Amino acid sequence: MAEQKTHMSKKSIVVLLSGNGSNLQAIIDEISRQKINAKIVAVIANQKTAYGLIRAENAGIPAICIDHTSFASREDYDTQMASCINEFNPNLIVLAGFMRILTPAFVENYQGRILNIHPSLLPKYKGLQTHQRAIDAGDEEHGASVHFVTPELDGGPVVLQSKVPIFEQQDAQELADRVQQQERQMYPLVIKWFCEDRLKMIDNKAVLDNQILAEEGYAIG
Numbered sequence: 001m002a003e004q005k006t007h008m009s010k011k012s013i014v015v016l017l018s019g020n021g022s023n024l025q026a027i028i029d030e031i032s033r034q035k036i037n038a039k040i041v042a043v044i045a046n047q048k049t050a051y052g053l054i055r056a057e058n059a060g061i062p063a064i065c066i067d068h069t070s071f072a073s074r075e076d077y078d079t080q081m082a083s084c085i086n087e088f089n090p091n092l093i094v095l096a097g098f099m100r101i102l103t104p105a106f107v108e109n110y111q112g113r114i115l116n117i118h119p120s121l122l123p124k125y126k127g128l129q130t131h132q133r134a135i136d137a138g139d140e141e142h143g144a145s146v147h148f149v150t151p152e153l154d155g156g157p158v159v160l161q162s163k164v165p166i167f168e169q170q171d172a173q174e175l176a177d178r179v180q181q182q183e184r185q186m187y188p189l190v191i192k193w194f195c196e197d198r199l200k201m202i203d204n205k206a207v208l209d210n211q212i213l214a215e216e217g218y219a220i221g
Helices: 002-007 022-032 050-057 074-088 104-109 130-136 174-195
Strands: 011-017 039-045 063-065 093-094 114-118 141-148 158-165 198-203 205-208
Touching: 002 011, 002 022, 002 050, 011 022, 011 050, 011 074, 022 039, 022 050, 022 074, 022 174, 039 050, 039 074, 063 130, 063 198, 063 205, 114 174, 158 174, 158 205, 174 198
Parallel strands: 011 039, 011 093, 039 063, 093 114
Antiparallel strands: 114 141, 141 158, 198 205
């Protein structure tokens, strides 16, 4: 089995982001340590101030800005982005803090090949402000979910979740920092599974090692 992995061809990845790119950096680091059998072939941001573009440049990865404010509609933007992505012909598209809702046409074009990480224990708290919403609800735990992307916002099948306890008098930023620590560990792991052909989306379900995962995914924390 180890012999097979050694000769398995590298998967190509395009990363989409909008901001700091801390998850991008975690993926870059794991690839450089040869923990993930893949190559990031491009990083695309929707705003030129995204620090993730600098992280990409520092790692020698093509860094591209497609400014969403230059497009009249979401459909026009996604068409341009798809055209750019297709030039790189990636096996996988990774959303790493990409703060735009993708059109159904875009998602369906890459069905089963787009992963996202969302800062909540899905199906709880889809959308934004997840940390404050968990605190306001009096939840005892919070966390993050890696999931396949489908046309439903934050609604695709979950692959992996990681939980953190919510402490008394903890504010949303402190909680976010602790969740992000988990994200930087779990996202590279899921990408590793995909790149080893262990993870697939079949019939709108996440399948790992030929086993359909439960609704909460392969929970490890």
